Amino acid sequence: MPEEIQNLSQLLQKLESLTASDERITLGRVLKALGERSFAPVLLLIGLILLSPLSGIPGLPTLMGILLLLVSIQMVMLRHHLWLPKWLLARSIPKKPLIRSLHWFAKPAAHLDHWLRPRLGVMVYQAGSVATAGICIPIALLLPVMEVIPFSASLAGLALITFGLALVARDGALELIAFVLTGAALALIPYYFF
Known part of the structure; x- marks a missing residue:
């Protein structure tokens, strides 16, 4: 059974351990x-991909939107195990850009982890995680649109990283910041079109 991830640095280390063998890394x-x-x-991972240079790969933000939607719906349903279709699990990304992105995040991750701690627990336990999933659903639905709006997918990625970190570290104060970032990301869409 995999060791429980409690901060961003642990997630990056686990991802880097996957890059030791194959040239492409599957989602599965x-x-x-x-x-x-x-x-x-997984929320944290989706956010990292959207904020990183990997988000420049055409279609990747849309794929992350599909993954986010499936994860969020299952969180709202209070499922205990994550299920994803085989075609999505078979999707892969190249090893080299993944390694570059992991190294790009290493220093900020160590700094962020220093500030994380359990607080405002009501925001991150069951009701809080359901609220988070409810907020992530509109982000998931809008990610294909955000693919063409400059910086909006990156801002959504930052919000998802913040949500993921808040849930992983049980940090309710960070959860509140994530709600503000989400509002900013969603507010960019009508501003761009009107």
Whole structure:
């Protein structure tokens, strides 16, 4: 059984351990390494991908939107195990850009982990995680649109990283910040079109 991830540095280390062999890393391998009960680390992972240079790969933000939608719906349903279709689990990303992104995040991750701690527990336990999932659903639905709006997918990625970190570290104060970031990401969409 995979060790429970409690901060961003642990997630990055676990992902880097996957890059030792193959040239492409499948989503199925990532989820197996994170564990089937790993809703919060998966939110964190989606956010990392959207904020990183990997988000420049055409179609990747849309794929992350599909993954986010499936994860969020299962969180709202209070499922104990994450289920994803085989076609999504078979999707892969190249090893080299993944390693570059992991190294890009290493220093900020160590700094962020220093500030995380359990607080405002009501925000991150069952009702809080359901509220988080409820907020993530509109982000998931809008990610295909955000793919064409400059910086909006990155801002959504930052919000998802914050949600994921808050749930992983049980930090309710960080959860409140994530709600503000989500509002900012969603507010960009009508501003861009009108």
